Amino acid sequence: MAMFVWRILGKELVPPEDRSQFMVAIKTPVGSSINYTDSMLQKCENIMDGLPEIRSFFGAVGLGGAVGTNKGIMFTHMIPKNEREKTQQDIMSYLRYMFSQVPGMFAFPIELSMTFGERRGQPLEFSIEGPDLNELVRLTREFISRMRELPGIVDIDTDLELGKPEVRTVINRNKAADLGVDATLIGETLQALVGGLDVTKYKSEGKRYDVTVRLIGKQRDTPIDIRPLLIRNKEGNLVALDDVVSVYEGMGLNVINRLNRQRSVTITANLESNKPLGTAVQEINAIAKQILPQGYLISLSGKAETFKESFDSLYFAFILALIFTYIILASLFENFIHPFTVLLSIPLSMIGALGILLLTGNTINIFSMIGIILLMSIVTKNSILLVDYTNTLRGQGYARNDAVLQASPVRLRPILMTAFSTIFGIFPIVFGIGPGSETRNPMAIATVGGIFSSLLLTLIVVPVVYTLLDDLVLKFTKKEAG
Numbered sequence: 001m002a003m004f005v006w007r008i009l010g011k012e013l014v015p016p017e018d019r020s021q022f023m024v025a026i027k028t029p030v031g032s033s034i035n036y037t038d039s040m041l042q043k044c045e046n047i048m049d050g051l052p053e054i055r056s057f058f059g060a061v062g063l064g065g066a067v068g069t070n071k072g073i074m075f076t077h078m079i080p081k082n083e084r085e086k087t088q089q090d091i092m093s094y095l096r097y098m099f100s101q102v103p104g105m106f107a108f109p110i111e112l113s114m115t116f117g118e119r120r121g122q123p124l125e126f127s128i129e130g131p132d133l134n135e136l137v138r139l140t141r142e143f144i145s146r147m148r149e150l151p152g153i154v155d156i157d158t159d160l161e162l163g164k165p166e167v168r169t170v171i172n173r174n175k176a177a178d179l180g181v182d183a184t185l186i187g188e189t190l191q192a193l194v195g196g197l198d199v200t201k202y203k204s205e206g207k208r209y210d211v212t213v214r215l216i217g218k219q220r221d222t223p224i225d226i227r228p229l230l231i232r233n234k235e236g237n238l239v240a241l242d243d244v245v246s247v248y249e250g251m252g253l254n255v256i257n258r259l260n261r262q263r264s265v266t267i268t269a270n271l272e273s274n275k276p277l278g279t280a281v282q283e284i285n286a287i288a289k290q291i292l293p294q295g296y297l298i299s300l301s302g303k304a305e306t307f308k309e310s311f312d313s314l315y316f317a318f319i320l321a322l323i324f325t326y327i328i329l330a331s332l333f334e335n336f337i338h339p340f341t342v343l344l345s346i347p348l349s350m351i352g353a354l355g356i357l358l359l360t361g362n363t364i365n366i367f368s369m370i371g372i373i374l375l376m377s378i379v380t381k382n383s384i385l386l387v388d389y390t391n392t393l394r395g396q397g398y399a400r401n402d403a404v405l406q407a408s409p410v411r412l413r414p415i416l417m418t419a420f421s422t423i424f425g426i427f428p429i430v431f432g433i434g435p436g437s438e439t440r441n442p443m444a445i446a447t448v449g450g451i452f453s454s455l456l457l458t459l460i461v462v463p464v465v466y467t468l469l470d471d472l473v474l475k476f477t478k479k480e481a482g
Contacts, residue, residue: 002347005354010363011278013123013307016111017438018081018088023110024048024095026061026072030161034069037061040105041072047098048076053084053091076109089273096154108155108270122268124153124280125302129262130295137162139296140265146287147267152275153283159257160265167223168248176244180233186245189231194220223247259299266301276363277307314369321376322346329384333391337473341466342383345458349379352453353446362442371446378422378447379454383462385411390466400470404463412459419455423448 026044028037038061048054054076061072078088092109099107110122128143130136140160147153169190171183191197196214203209219225227242257264271280281304288298300308322343329339353372362368389411393403429444 002350002354005351005358006364009354009358010276011307011311012276012363012365013303013310014365014367015363015438015442016089016273019112020078020081020088021112022076022078022088022092023112024057024059024074024076024099024107025110025157026059026074026105026107027157028070028105030068030070031165032070034062037070037072037105040102040107041074043102043105044074044099044107047095047102048074051091051094053078053086055079093272106157108157110155110270122155122157122270123277123303124269124271124284125266125300125304126284127259127264127266127299127301128292129259129264129297129299131262133256133263135293135296136160136263136265139291140267142291143267143287146291147269147284150280150283152272153269153280154272155270156267157269158265158267159255161255166250167226168250169226170246170248172244172246179239179244180235180237181231181239181244182234185231186241189229189241190226193229194226223249264299268302277304278364280304281307310366311369314366314373318369318373318376321373325376325380329380333387337469338387338391338466341387341462341469342380344462344465345379345383345454346376348457348461349375349450349454351457353450355453356445356449357442360445362445365442367439368442368446371443372450374443374447375450375454378451379458381418382415382454382458385415386458386462387466390463400467404466408459408463415455415459419451423451 024044026037026041028040041059041061045057045059048057055078057074057076059072059074062069063071063073078084078091081087088111092111095109099105128136128139130139137160140158144156144158147156169186171186173183176183176186192213193215196212198210199213200211201208202211214220215225224247226245226247227240229241230238231241233239257266269280271277281300284298292298299305326339326343329342330336333339350372353368353375357364357368386407390403390407393406394400398406426444426448429440430448432440432444
Protein backbone atom coordinates (compact mmCIF):
# COMPACT_ATOMS: atom_id res chain seq x y z
CA MET A 1 0.00 0.00 0.00
CA ALA A 2 2.80 2.39 0.90
CA MET A 3 4.53 1.72 -2.45
CA PHE A 4 1.28 2.43 -4.32
CA VAL A 5 0.81 5.75 -2.51
CA TRP A 6 4.48 6.62 -3.15
CA ARG A 7 3.96 6.23 -6.90
CA ILE A 8 0.85 8.40 -7.11
CA LEU A 9 2.18 11.16 -4.85
CA GLY A 10 3.63 14.16 -6.67
CA LYS A 11 7.33 14.83 -6.24
CA GLU A 12 9.01 18.23 -6.21
CA LEU A 13 12.01 20.01 -4.75
CA VAL A 14 10.13 22.35 -2.40
CA PRO A 15 6.42 23.19 -2.12
CA PRO A 16 5.22 26.59 -3.36
CA GLU A 17 5.83 29.26 -0.75
CA ASP A 18 3.99 32.46 0.07
CA ARG A 19 6.83 34.80 0.99
CA SER A 20 4.91 37.95 0.01
CA GLN A 21 7.49 38.76 -2.65
CA PHE A 22 8.23 37.72 -6.21
CA MET A 23 9.88 38.92 -9.42
CA VAL A 24 8.49 39.76 -12.83
CA ALA A 25 10.63 39.15 -15.93
CA ILE A 26 9.90 41.26 -19.02
CA LYS A 27 11.10 40.62 -22.57
CA THR A 28 10.44 42.57 -25.74
CA PRO A 29 11.45 41.62 -29.30
CA VAL A 30 15.18 41.40 -29.97
CA GLY A 31 16.52 44.77 -31.11
CA SER A 32 13.96 46.80 -29.16
CA SER A 33 15.18 50.11 -27.84
CA ILE A 34 15.46 50.78 -24.15
CA ASN A 35 12.67 53.34 -24.42
CA TYR A 36 10.30 50.80 -25.93
CA THR A 37 11.12 48.23 -23.25
CA ASP A 38 10.61 50.88 -20.59
CA SER A 39 7.16 51.67 -22.00
CA MET A 40 6.23 47.99 -21.69
CA LEU A 41 7.56 48.00 -18.12
CA GLN A 42 5.30 50.95 -17.33
CA LYS A 43 2.29 49.00 -18.62
CA CYS A 44 3.17 46.18 -16.21
CA GLU A 45 3.49 48.72 -13.40
CA ASN A 46 0.02 50.09 -14.20
CA ILE A 47 -1.45 46.58 -13.93
CA MET A 48 0.26 45.91 -10.62
CA ASP A 49 -0.56 49.34 -9.24
CA GLY A 50 -4.25 48.45 -9.33
CA LEU A 51 -3.92 45.45 -7.00
CA PRO A 52 -4.54 46.13 -3.29
CA GLU A 53 -2.38 43.13 -2.35
CA ILE A 54 0.74 44.75 -3.86
CA ARG A 55 2.56 46.98 -1.39
CA SER A 56 5.50 48.15 -3.49
CA PHE A 57 7.49 47.31 -6.59
CA PHE A 58 10.71 48.36 -8.26
CA GLY A 59 11.55 47.94 -11.95
CA ALA A 60 14.66 48.31 -14.11
CA VAL A 61 15.45 47.92 -17.81
CA GLY A 62 18.78 47.09 -19.46
CA LEU A 63 20.77 46.26 -16.36
CA GLY A 64 23.96 45.86 -18.39
CA GLY A 65 26.13 42.92 -19.33
CA ALA A 66 24.35 40.32 -21.46
CA VAL A 67 20.88 41.41 -20.36
CA GLY A 68 20.34 43.79 -23.27
CA THR A 69 17.93 46.65 -23.82
CA ASN A 70 15.03 44.30 -24.60
CA LYS A 71 14.86 42.86 -21.08
CA GLY A 72 13.61 44.21 -17.79
CA ILE A 73 12.88 43.00 -14.31
CA MET A 74 10.61 44.01 -11.43
CA PHE A 75 10.88 43.18 -7.74
CA THR A 76 7.51 43.08 -6.02
CA HIS A 77 6.56 43.10 -2.33
CA MET A 78 3.08 42.22 -1.11
CA ILE A 79 1.33 42.94 2.14
CA PRO A 80 1.73 40.13 4.74
CA LYS A 81 -0.30 37.06 3.89
CA ASN A 82 -2.31 37.22 7.11
CA GLU A 83 -3.63 40.63 5.96
CA ARG A 84 -4.95 39.46 2.57
CA GLU A 85 -7.39 36.87 1.34
CA LYS A 86 -5.60 35.89 -1.87
CA THR A 87 -2.43 33.82 -1.82
CA GLN A 88 0.74 34.76 -3.61
CA GLN A 89 0.09 32.02 -6.18
CA ASP A 90 -3.36 33.50 -6.88
CA ILE A 91 -1.87 36.94 -7.50
CA MET A 92 0.86 35.51 -9.72
CA SER A 93 -1.69 33.58 -11.80
CA TYR A 94 -3.78 36.72 -12.22
CA LEU A 95 -0.76 38.79 -13.28
CA ARG A 96 0.29 36.05 -15.71
CA TYR A 97 -3.09 36.35 -17.41
CA MET A 98 -3.10 40.17 -17.43
CA PHE A 99 0.44 40.38 -18.83
CA SER A 100 -0.49 38.00 -21.64
CA GLN A 101 -3.15 40.47 -22.79
CA VAL A 102 -0.55 43.18 -23.48
CA PRO A 103 0.82 42.91 -27.05
CA GLY A 104 4.45 43.55 -27.86
CA MET A 105 6.03 41.92 -24.83
CA PHE A 106 6.40 38.65 -22.90
CA ALA A 107 6.17 39.07 -19.11
CA PHE A 108 5.70 36.51 -16.37
CA PRO A 109 6.08 36.35 -12.56
CA ILE A 110 8.81 34.26 -10.95
CA GLU A 111 8.68 32.96 -7.40
CA LEU A 112 11.58 33.91 -5.16
CA SER A 113 12.65 30.81 -3.25
CA MET A 114 15.42 30.00 -0.81
CA THR A 115 16.71 26.99 -2.76
CA PHE A 116 20.06 26.72 -4.47
CA GLY A 117 21.23 25.88 -7.96
CA GLU A 118 18.83 27.76 -10.21
CA ARG A 119 20.26 30.10 -12.82
CA ARG A 120 17.14 31.92 -14.00
CA GLY A 121 14.71 31.25 -11.16
CA GLN A 122 12.06 29.10 -12.87
CA PRO A 123 11.56 25.62 -11.38
CA LEU A 124 11.76 23.77 -14.71
CA GLU A 125 15.05 24.40 -16.49
CA PHE A 126 16.97 22.22 -18.92
CA SER A 127 19.37 22.56 -21.84
CA ILE A 128 19.37 20.88 -25.25
CA GLU A 129 22.91 20.08 -26.40
CA GLY A 130 24.11 19.20 -29.88
CA PRO A 131 26.66 19.95 -32.60
CA ASP A 132 24.51 21.76 -35.19
CA LEU A 133 23.00 25.15 -34.36
CA ASN A 134 20.27 24.99 -37.03
CA GLU A 135 19.11 21.62 -35.74
CA LEU A 136 19.10 22.99 -32.18
CA VAL A 137 16.82 25.81 -33.34
CA ARG A 138 14.42 23.29 -34.88
CA LEU A 139 14.46 21.03 -31.81
CA THR A 140 13.90 23.99 -29.51
CA ARG A 141 10.81 25.04 -31.42
CA GLU A 142 9.52 21.46 -31.40
CA PHE A 143 10.16 21.17 -27.65
CA ILE A 144 8.34 24.41 -26.89
CA SER A 145 5.41 23.37 -29.09
CA ARG A 146 5.11 20.04 -27.24
CA MET A 147 5.46 21.69 -23.83
CA ARG A 148 2.61 24.10 -24.53
CA GLU A 149 0.32 21.09 -24.90
CA LEU A 150 1.17 19.86 -21.38
CA PRO A 151 -1.14 21.06 -18.57
CA GLY A 152 0.42 22.97 -15.69
CA ILE A 153 3.53 24.16 -17.58
CA VAL A 154 3.41 27.93 -18.18
CA ASP A 155 5.69 30.88 -18.99
CA ILE A 156 7.85 28.84 -21.36
CA ASP A 157 10.97 30.81 -22.26
CA THR A 158 14.32 30.18 -23.91
CA ASP A 159 17.67 31.92 -24.25
CA LEU A 160 17.56 31.30 -28.00
CA GLU A 161 16.90 34.79 -29.31
CA LEU A 162 16.63 35.03 -33.07
CA GLY A 163 16.10 38.26 -34.93
CA LYS A 164 19.02 40.41 -33.87
CA PRO A 165 19.75 42.79 -36.79
CA GLU A 166 23.23 42.34 -38.23
CA VAL A 167 25.27 43.34 -41.28
CA ARG A 168 27.16 40.53 -42.98
CA THR A 169 30.16 41.14 -45.20
CA VAL A 170 31.05 38.32 -47.59
CA ILE A 171 34.47 38.44 -49.23
CA ASN A 172 34.73 37.48 -52.90
CA ARG A 173 37.96 35.59 -52.54
CA ASN A 174 38.59 35.19 -56.25
CA LYS A 175 38.39 38.96 -56.86
CA ALA A 176 40.42 39.63 -53.71
CA ALA A 177 43.15 37.28 -54.92
CA ASP A 178 43.18 38.87 -58.38
CA LEU A 179 43.50 42.37 -56.91
CA GLY A 180 46.08 41.26 -54.33
CA VAL A 181 43.92 42.08 -51.29
CA ASP A 182 44.46 40.05 -48.12
CA ALA A 183 41.26 38.78 -46.43
CA THR A 184 42.78 39.38 -42.98
CA LEU A 185 43.46 43.00 -43.85
CA ILE A 186 39.82 43.44 -44.91
CA GLY A 187 38.65 42.27 -41.47
CA GLU A 188 41.14 44.48 -39.65
CA THR A 189 40.12 47.52 -41.71
CA LEU A 190 36.42 47.04 -41.00
CA GLN A 191 37.13 46.51 -37.31
CA ALA A 192 39.18 49.70 -37.07
CA LEU A 193 36.97 52.00 -39.16
CA VAL A 194 33.53 50.72 -38.11
CA GLY A 195 34.04 49.02 -34.76
CA GLY A 196 36.86 51.22 -33.54
CA LEU A 197 40.44 50.47 -32.53
CA ASP A 198 42.33 51.70 -29.45
CA VAL A 199 45.69 52.96 -30.74
CA THR A 200 47.19 54.82 -27.79
CA LYS A 201 46.42 56.53 -24.48
CA TYR A 202 46.25 60.21 -23.59
CA LYS A 203 47.22 61.53 -20.16
CA SER A 204 45.87 64.78 -18.76
CA GLU A 205 45.80 66.06 -15.16
CA GLY A 206 46.58 62.68 -13.69
CA LYS A 207 43.94 60.83 -15.74
CA ARG A 208 44.47 58.51 -18.67
CA TYR A 209 42.11 58.26 -21.63
CA ASP A 210 41.94 55.77 -24.49
CA VAL A 211 42.42 57.17 -27.98
CA THR A 212 40.20 55.31 -30.45
CA VAL A 213 40.42 55.49 -34.23
CA ARG A 214 37.00 55.24 -35.87
CA LEU A 215 34.91 56.78 -38.63
CA ILE A 216 32.61 59.58 -37.59
CA GLY A 217 28.98 58.62 -37.05
CA LYS A 218 27.53 59.87 -40.35
CA GLN A 219 30.14 57.83 -42.26
CA ARG A 220 29.12 54.50 -40.68
CA ASP A 221 25.35 54.81 -40.14
CA THR A 222 24.18 52.43 -42.89
CA PRO A 223 25.58 49.29 -44.54
CA ILE A 224 26.04 51.25 -47.78
CA ASP A 225 28.70 53.37 -46.04
CA ILE A 226 31.04 50.36 -46.00
CA ARG A 227 31.27 50.03 -49.78
CA PRO A 228 33.25 53.20 -50.66
CA LEU A 229 35.93 52.49 -48.05
CA LEU A 230 39.40 51.98 -49.49
CA ILE A 231 42.02 49.37 -48.66
CA ARG A 232 45.59 48.87 -49.89
CA ASN A 233 46.57 45.70 -51.70
CA LYS A 234 49.93 43.97 -51.52
CA GLU A 235 51.39 46.38 -54.08
CA GLY A 236 50.29 49.44 -52.09
CA ASN A 237 47.50 50.48 -54.44
CA LEU A 238 44.10 51.55 -53.11
CA VAL A 239 41.17 49.20 -53.80
CA ALA A 240 37.52 49.94 -52.97
CA LEU A 241 35.94 47.44 -50.60
CA ASP A 242 32.92 47.38 -52.88
CA ASP A 243 35.06 45.54 -55.46
CA VAL A 244 35.91 42.62 -53.14
CA VAL A 245 33.11 42.58 -50.53
CA SER A 246 29.34 42.04 -50.72
CA VAL A 247 27.24 43.52 -47.92
CA TYR A 248 23.98 41.94 -46.74
CA GLU A 249 21.54 42.84 -44.02
CA GLY A 250 20.07 39.96 -42.01
CA MET A 251 19.08 38.55 -38.67
CA GLY A 252 21.22 36.51 -36.32
CA LEU A 253 21.48 35.07 -32.85
CA ASN A 254 21.84 37.37 -29.88
CA VAL A 255 24.06 34.93 -27.96
CA ILE A 256 25.49 31.49 -28.82
CA ASN A 257 25.79 29.41 -25.64
CA ARG A 258 27.83 26.28 -25.05
CA LEU A 259 27.55 23.49 -22.51
CA ASN A 260 29.87 20.50 -22.19
CA ARG A 261 31.80 21.71 -25.26
CA GLN A 262 28.67 21.66 -27.39
CA ARG A 263 26.27 24.33 -28.52
CA SER A 264 23.25 24.46 -26.29
CA VAL A 265 19.89 26.14 -25.86
CA THR A 266 18.29 26.54 -22.42
CA ILE A 267 14.52 26.27 -21.98
CA THR A 268 12.82 27.41 -18.77
CA ALA A 269 9.24 27.33 -17.55
CA ASN A 270 7.12 27.98 -14.49
CA LEU A 271 4.74 25.43 -13.00
CA GLU A 272 1.24 26.00 -11.72
CA SER A 273 0.71 25.19 -8.04
CA ASN A 274 -0.91 21.80 -8.80
CA LYS A 275 1.93 20.64 -11.08
CA PRO A 276 4.76 18.81 -9.24
CA LEU A 277 8.27 19.30 -10.57
CA GLY A 278 8.89 15.54 -10.68
CA THR A 279 5.93 15.02 -13.02
CA ALA A 280 7.12 17.84 -15.28
CA VAL A 281 10.63 16.35 -15.47
CA GLN A 282 9.19 12.96 -16.44
CA GLU A 283 7.15 14.59 -19.21
CA ILE A 284 10.21 16.46 -20.50
CA ASN A 285 12.25 13.24 -20.58
CA ALA A 286 9.43 11.55 -22.49
CA ILE A 287 9.44 14.32 -25.12
CA ALA A 288 13.22 14.07 -25.41
CA LYS A 289 13.02 10.34 -26.16
CA GLN A 290 10.51 11.02 -28.91
CA ILE A 291 12.12 13.90 -30.83
CA LEU A 292 15.86 14.07 -30.06
CA PRO A 293 18.03 12.46 -32.77
CA GLN A 294 21.30 10.72 -32.10
CA GLY A 295 24.00 13.08 -30.87
CA TYR A 296 21.55 15.41 -29.10
CA LEU A 297 20.59 15.21 -25.44
CA ILE A 298 19.05 17.24 -22.64
CA SER A 299 20.66 18.19 -19.35
CA LEU A 300 18.68 19.31 -16.32
CA SER A 301 19.82 22.49 -14.65
CA GLY A 302 18.60 24.92 -12.01
CA LYS A 303 15.93 23.61 -9.65
CA ALA A 304 15.28 20.56 -11.83
CA GLU A 305 18.92 19.49 -11.47
CA THR A 306 18.89 20.23 -7.74
CA PHE A 307 15.68 18.19 -7.45
CA LYS A 308 17.32 15.10 -8.96
CA GLU A 309 20.54 15.46 -6.97
CA SER A 310 18.70 16.09 -3.68
CA PHE A 311 16.45 13.06 -4.04
CA ASP A 312 19.36 10.81 -4.99
CA SER A 313 21.15 11.98 -1.83
CA LEU A 314 18.05 11.48 0.32
CA TYR A 315 17.52 7.95 -1.03
CA PHE A 316 21.15 7.16 -0.22
CA ALA A 317 20.78 8.64 3.28
CA PHE A 318 17.64 6.56 3.87
CA ILE A 319 19.34 3.30 2.85
CA LEU A 320 22.46 4.16 4.84
CA ALA A 321 20.35 4.88 7.93
CA LEU A 322 18.67 1.47 7.58
CA ILE A 323 22.03 -0.29 7.39
CA PHE A 324 23.51 1.49 10.40
CA THR A 325 20.32 0.95 12.41
CA TYR A 326 20.46 -2.78 11.70
CA ILE A 327 24.14 -2.99 12.66
CA ILE A 328 23.56 -1.19 15.97
CA LEU A 329 20.50 -3.29 16.83
CA ALA A 330 22.31 -6.52 15.96
CA SER A 331 25.15 -5.61 18.29
CA LEU A 332 22.76 -4.60 21.11
CA PHE A 333 20.52 -7.70 20.85
CA GLU A 334 23.46 -9.99 19.99
CA ASN A 335 21.15 -11.46 17.37
CA PHE A 336 20.89 -11.15 13.58
CA ILE A 337 17.16 -11.94 13.31
CA HIS A 338 15.28 -9.79 15.82
CA PRO A 339 16.65 -6.49 14.43
CA PHE A 340 14.39 -7.20 11.42
CA THR A 341 11.47 -7.26 13.85
CA VAL A 342 12.42 -3.81 15.09
CA LEU A 343 12.94 -2.43 11.58
CA LEU A 344 9.44 -3.60 10.64
CA SER A 345 8.09 -0.48 12.33
CA ILE A 346 9.59 1.65 9.55
CA PRO A 347 7.38 0.36 6.69
CA LEU A 348 4.44 0.47 9.12
CA SER A 349 5.13 4.16 9.72
CA MET A 350 5.44 4.80 5.97
CA ILE A 351 1.78 3.84 5.55
CA GLY A 352 0.69 6.70 7.79
CA ALA A 353 3.30 9.21 6.58
CA LEU A 354 2.53 8.79 2.87
CA GLY A 355 -1.19 8.36 3.45
CA ILE A 356 -1.59 11.63 5.35
CA LEU A 357 0.52 13.47 2.75
CA LEU A 358 -1.91 12.23 0.10
CA LEU A 359 -5.00 13.16 2.13
CA THR A 360 -3.72 16.67 2.88
CA GLY A 361 -2.72 17.36 -0.74
CA ASN A 362 1.01 17.53 -0.04
CA THR A 363 3.85 16.11 -2.10
CA ILE A 364 7.09 14.24 -1.65
CA ASN A 365 9.70 16.99 -1.33
CA ILE A 366 12.97 17.44 0.51
CA PHE A 367 11.17 18.55 3.67
CA SER A 368 8.68 15.68 3.80
CA MET A 369 11.58 13.32 3.03
CA ILE A 370 13.48 14.73 6.00
CA GLY A 371 10.39 13.99 8.12
CA ILE A 372 10.31 10.41 6.82
CA ILE A 373 14.00 9.90 7.63
CA LEU A 374 13.36 11.41 11.06
CA LEU A 375 10.69 8.74 11.61
CA MET A 376 13.34 6.02 11.55
CA SER A 377 14.74 7.14 14.87
CA ILE A 378 11.32 7.76 16.42
CA VAL A 379 9.22 4.72 15.46
CA THR A 380 11.92 2.09 15.97
CA LYS A 381 11.87 3.10 19.62
CA ASN A 382 8.45 1.41 20.08
CA SER A 383 9.67 -1.87 18.62
CA ILE A 384 12.88 -1.73 20.66
CA LEU A 385 10.86 -1.39 23.87
CA LEU A 386 8.77 -4.46 23.02
CA VAL A 387 11.55 -6.68 21.70
CA ASP A 388 14.05 -5.76 24.42
CA TYR A 389 11.61 -6.40 27.26
CA THR A 390 10.46 -9.67 25.64
CA ASN A 391 14.07 -10.87 25.49
CA THR A 392 14.57 -9.79 29.11
CA LEU A 393 11.57 -11.85 30.26
CA ARG A 394 12.74 -14.86 28.27
CA GLY A 395 16.11 -14.53 29.95
CA GLN A 396 14.30 -14.69 33.31
CA GLY A 397 12.76 -18.06 32.40
CA TYR A 398 9.44 -17.06 30.76
CA ALA A 399 8.22 -19.06 27.82
CA ARG A 400 8.29 -17.17 24.53
CA ASN A 401 4.52 -16.69 24.15
CA ASP A 402 4.16 -15.77 27.83
CA ALA A 403 6.99 -13.25 27.48
CA VAL A 404 5.32 -11.66 24.44
CA LEU A 405 1.95 -11.43 26.19
CA GLN A 406 3.58 -9.98 29.29
CA ALA A 407 5.78 -7.42 27.46
CA SER A 408 3.05 -5.74 25.41
CA PRO A 409 0.85 -4.54 28.33
CA VAL A 410 3.86 -3.51 30.41
CA ARG A 411 5.44 -1.44 27.60
CA LEU A 412 2.11 0.02 26.42
CA ARG A 413 2.24 2.98 28.78
CA PRO A 414 5.76 4.27 27.89
CA ILE A 415 5.01 3.74 24.19
CA LEU A 416 1.83 5.81 24.40
CA MET A 417 3.51 8.50 26.49
CA THR A 418 6.45 9.01 24.12
CA ALA A 419 4.30 8.77 20.97
CA PHE A 420 1.63 11.26 22.04
CA SER A 421 4.14 13.67 23.57
CA THR A 422 5.99 13.73 20.24
CA ILE A 423 2.76 14.18 18.26
CA PHE A 424 1.53 17.04 20.45
CA GLY A 425 4.96 18.67 20.29
CA ILE A 426 4.86 18.68 16.47
CA PHE A 427 1.25 19.91 16.18
CA PRO A 428 2.18 23.63 16.26
CA ILE A 429 4.32 23.10 13.16
CA VAL A 430 1.52 21.17 11.41
CA PHE A 431 -0.81 24.16 11.76
CA GLY A 432 1.99 26.73 11.54
CA ILE A 433 1.39 30.03 9.78
CA GLY A 434 3.61 32.83 8.61
CA PRO A 435 6.20 33.22 5.84
CA GLY A 436 7.79 29.93 4.83
CA SER A 437 5.29 27.74 6.72
CA GLU A 438 4.56 25.85 3.48
CA THR A 439 8.00 24.22 3.68
CA ARG A 440 7.80 23.23 7.34
CA ASN A 441 4.27 21.79 7.28
CA PRO A 442 4.99 18.71 5.08
CA MET A 443 7.81 17.62 7.37
CA ALA A 444 5.59 17.83 10.46
CA ILE A 445 2.60 16.23 8.72
CA ALA A 446 4.66 13.25 7.54
CA THR A 447 6.14 12.78 11.01
CA VAL A 448 2.77 12.88 12.79
CA GLY A 449 1.15 10.48 10.31
CA GLY A 450 4.04 8.05 10.55
CA ILE A 451 4.08 8.04 14.35
CA PHE A 452 0.32 7.52 14.54
CA SER A 453 0.20 4.56 12.12
CA SER A 454 3.29 3.01 13.68
CA LEU A 455 1.72 3.34 17.14
CA LEU A 456 -1.42 1.47 16.09
CA LEU A 457 0.24 -1.24 14.00
CA THR A 458 3.41 -1.88 15.98
CA LEU A 459 1.52 -3.10 19.07
CA ILE A 460 -0.20 -5.73 16.91
CA VAL A 461 2.25 -6.64 14.16
CA VAL A 462 5.59 -6.66 15.98
CA PRO A 463 4.64 -9.35 18.58
CA VAL A 464 3.26 -11.55 15.80
CA VAL A 465 6.36 -11.15 13.61
CA TYR A 466 8.57 -11.75 16.65
CA THR A 467 6.98 -15.18 17.19
CA LEU A 468 7.08 -16.05 13.48
CA LEU A 469 10.77 -15.23 13.13
CA ASP A 470 11.54 -17.08 16.34
CA ASP A 471 9.72 -20.18 14.98
CA LEU A 472 11.69 -19.86 11.76
CA VAL A 473 14.99 -19.79 13.67
CA LEU A 474 13.98 -22.83 15.72
CA LYS A 475 12.98 -24.69 12.58
CA PHE A 476 16.33 -24.17 10.89
CA THR A 477 18.17 -24.91 14.15
CA LYS A 478 16.41 -28.29 14.46
CA LYS A 479 17.20 -29.13 10.83
CA GLU A 480 20.87 -28.40 11.39
CA ALA A 481 20.87 -30.38 14.64
CA GLY A 482 19.14 -33.32 12.92
